[in-house]
Amino acid sequence: MTFGSRPTIKPWLPRVWRDAETLQIGVHPAEGVLVSGVDRATAAWLTGLIGDRTEAEILADAAAAGVDVAIAVRILSGLRRSGVLLSAPMDSQHLGDTGLLLPELVDLTAAKGSPLEGGQVLTARSRVHVVIDGANRIGVPLGALLAASGVGHISFLDAEYVRRCDAGVGGLSLDDEGQLRVSAAQSAIRRISAMPDAQEVPARQDADLLILCQPWTAHDPLQAHAAGDQTAHLVVAVRHGTVVIGPLVIPGRTSCLQCAELHRTDRDPRWPAVATQLVAAANRAMHEPTSVLGTLAAALAAGQVLAHLDGMRVPDVLEATLELCPPDWQLHQRAWPPHADCGCANGSAQRARAVG
Ligand SMILES: [Zn+2]
Structure with missing residues (x-):
């Protein structure tokens, strides 16, 4: 897993609150993390990690939302080490008209570690x-x-x-x-x-x-x-x-x-x-x-x-x-x-x- 230019929290990972300030992302040790000290502003900022913003834009968003940028950088690093980030959002062109292939794309993206490579496997299957x-x-x-x-x-x-x-x-x-x-x-x-x-x-x-x-x-x-x-x-x-x-x-x-x-x-x-x-x-x-x-x-x-x-x-x-x-x-x-x-x-x- 690399720290791509448009960080995306893997969309298939469940997100649950363990208490009022601790957010759990994922449920498997190989693909999960606890983020502590999450206030309302940080929680809102985390929900924006969907792959539509560059890392610089994400950090600018953090500052604008009142999140300490140094803390935002540490959170991003922690997410990266924990394997919960994709380098880019999954490519919808592989999903077909009905989204039939979404589970395949999720599985292949998880296995390959990148939505680009997961999509390439689906293209080859086609x-x-x-x-x-x-x-x-x-x-x-x-x-x-x-x-x-x-x-x-x-x-x-x-x-x-x-x-x-x-x-x-x-x-x-x-x-x-x-x-x-x-x-x-x-x-x-x-x-x-x-x-x-x-x-x-x-x-x-x-x-x-x-x-x-x-x-x-x-x-x-x-x-x-x-x-x-x-x-x-x-x-x-x-x-x-x-x-x-x-x-x-x-x-x-x-x-x-x-x-x-x-x-x-x-x-x-x-x-x-x-x-x-x-x-x-x-x-x-x-x-x-x-x-x-x-x-x-x-x-x-x-x-x-x-x-x-x-x-x-x-x-x-x-x-x-x-x-x-x-x-x-x-x-x-x-x-x-x-x-x-x-x-x-x-x-x-x-x-x-x-x-x-
Ligand atoms: Zn033979």
């Missing part, structure tokens, strides 16, 4: 194209979450029609029954964002990220070759009541889906035959998750996708899966390293971390 294979109870809520987080282009791959059991929270609706799932999914996205119409059958190669949400897709040999098109891809599924997020495959830099299949085959030589039958016999109606598990999968996956897209932290699903199931609801991470017989990854997740 240019991303995510393709979701599977307009189902996981894929559509996941797309809606990403759109509501500022991802600018969401498209779906799906040839099926909507059944009543496809309806879900944040996803398809009962009124969509009988429509193409792809079309209904785009309507669901538009309910939460002002996203323009997308291509209904986009080329995978046009995507920045492909998300595989169809049942058993991770075990489909055709999906294993998705690595060949150089598009990053992420598996998201609920299998037998377990939410499985990952692996996130970055072709040429991490292990791939075929690596995971080879590891499974090492443990069970008959696995390829089993997997082939699972993929071929997939009965979608019997593989839709419950509302709770589908929503959990979508939310957990969205967090990993944003981590990957924003580049602010390493996703937990590089060469790994995150798995969650009742009754303990504990999140488990399972490693899927490169397999010696695959040869897809010239590097590893460690290399990806170094590069990305």
